[in-house]
Amino acid sequence: MLEIELSSIPDAEEDTRTLTALLEDFRVKTGTKVHLRKMNWGSAWTDLMTFASHGKGSDVSHIGGTWVSSLAMMNALRPFKPAEVEAMGGSRAFMAPTWESTRQFNDSQVWAMPWTGYIYTICYRKDLLAKAGVPEFASMDDLGVIRKALQKLQETSVAEIPWLNPNIPAPYTDLLHIAASWVWSVGGDFISPLGDQVVFDSLLALKGLRYWLETYRAVPEAYKQLGWAECMALFRDGRAAAVLTDIRTANRFLSQDTDPLIRDNLGMIPIANVPWTGGGNFVVWRQVLGYPERERAAIELVKFLTNRENGLRWAREVGSMPARRDVLQEIYPPENPLHRAVMQSAEHGRAYHTVPLWRRIEYQIAQELGVVLQEANAKPNESSESLLRAHMEPLARRLNLTLGN
DSSP: OOEEEEEESSSSSHHHHHHHHHHHHHHHSSSEEEEEOOTTTTHHHHHHHHHHHHHHHHHHEEEGGGGHHHHHHOOBBOOOOOHHHHTTGGGGBHHHHHHHHOOTTTTBBBBBEEEEEEEEEEEEEEHHHHHHOOOOSSOSHHHHHHHHHHHHHHOOOOSSOOOOOOOOOTOOHHHHHHHHHHHHHTTTOBBBEEEEEEBBTTTHHHHHHHHEEEEHTTOOOTTTTOOHHHHHHHHHTTOBBBBEHHHHHHHHHHHOOOHHHHHHTTEEEESSSSOOOOEEEEEBGGGGGHHHHHHHHHHHHHHTSHHHHHHHHHHHHHHEEBBHHHHHHHHOOOTTTHHHHHHHHHHOOBBOOOOOTHHHHHHHHHHHHHHHHHHHHTTTTTOOHHHHHHHHHHHHHHHHHTTTO
16 A cells, blocks of 8 residues: 655644544545544654655645745645646635745746645624724725724723733744735735845834834733733633634634524724734655656545535534635634634735744744844833834845845
8 A cells, every 4th residue: 555644734633533534434435544643733843844845744834825935936746737737626716815925926836735725813792892992803905994993992992901911922923914005005025025135123113113113012911921812711701802813713613502692793804904814834855756646645635634524524623714716605604703804815915925044033023023022022111113124224234135235
């Protein structure tokens, strides 16, 4: 029996159970046994770099979408042929932002296939916003709507907790992904389209980062260290008026019993009118090129896992957001509270520029934003702008020197 290996980065135990069942279905269908290697988000990049540099490891890997361009630059991946891409549905089958992550900015070659999507959403209580005297978060054309509502919630006592953001420890890059929506929505960016200069120290980018930082500073001191699940539990208990959360936590929230008062007054929206939209992709490693049977099996495995049927199964069993458009329509129909957030992200969301060194740059920006948050907590009287300039401007200078500027 032919045997290959898939490495995956599960978010929860149900991911491993469902993926194991899918791989058994694949074995029955094709006669190929797939060994599963589990990784975690904290150390997966180091493991993948070992694969890339040593030319050995798994045949197929599930990776973060923002990592594709860096691995492709290293000549570590086996590209997908046009006929293979077409057989999997091509670009039309997937959300535009997730599809963008499959290629490098100056190359039409496809290096990965999208599997899952990932977004952030604001969950809020319509009734509490009304009591605070502000419109609900209905307009995404102007970030001032969210900022005004946040200020009013802080000034009034309609809820014990006006706003919650989860604490995200290093080395995770969620802080950058969350900040991206604020930066892009005011016209800023992090790096030039060609990848030759970082620009997150520009006036517009710093303005967006200031808006982002203000939401964290709005969280009451006693709740600044809570995680995703703890924040949503407080929202479910009616103690918080609004909370920022990720798509999987939001899906889990909707699958549980909730007080009718909260359910009837529930709103869910993307962070802004240009929401960051990421996800997970499958890549096939270049090492399979010398082994035709393994190569064919690796491509068939990616095709199998990314098809509509298995996309539906994955979304329903683990609560993950699918990357396929047809699955999105079925999982998030108009009556689903997440419909607007998901469709806005699918149609108008954005991914980072797919430049070769982006993985290195995104990691450093995310870590620096974590330091900014720590200082903001320690220095409540210092302005957000001065805190950001003190950290982001030196980092931009260092990174631009690395890029040759």
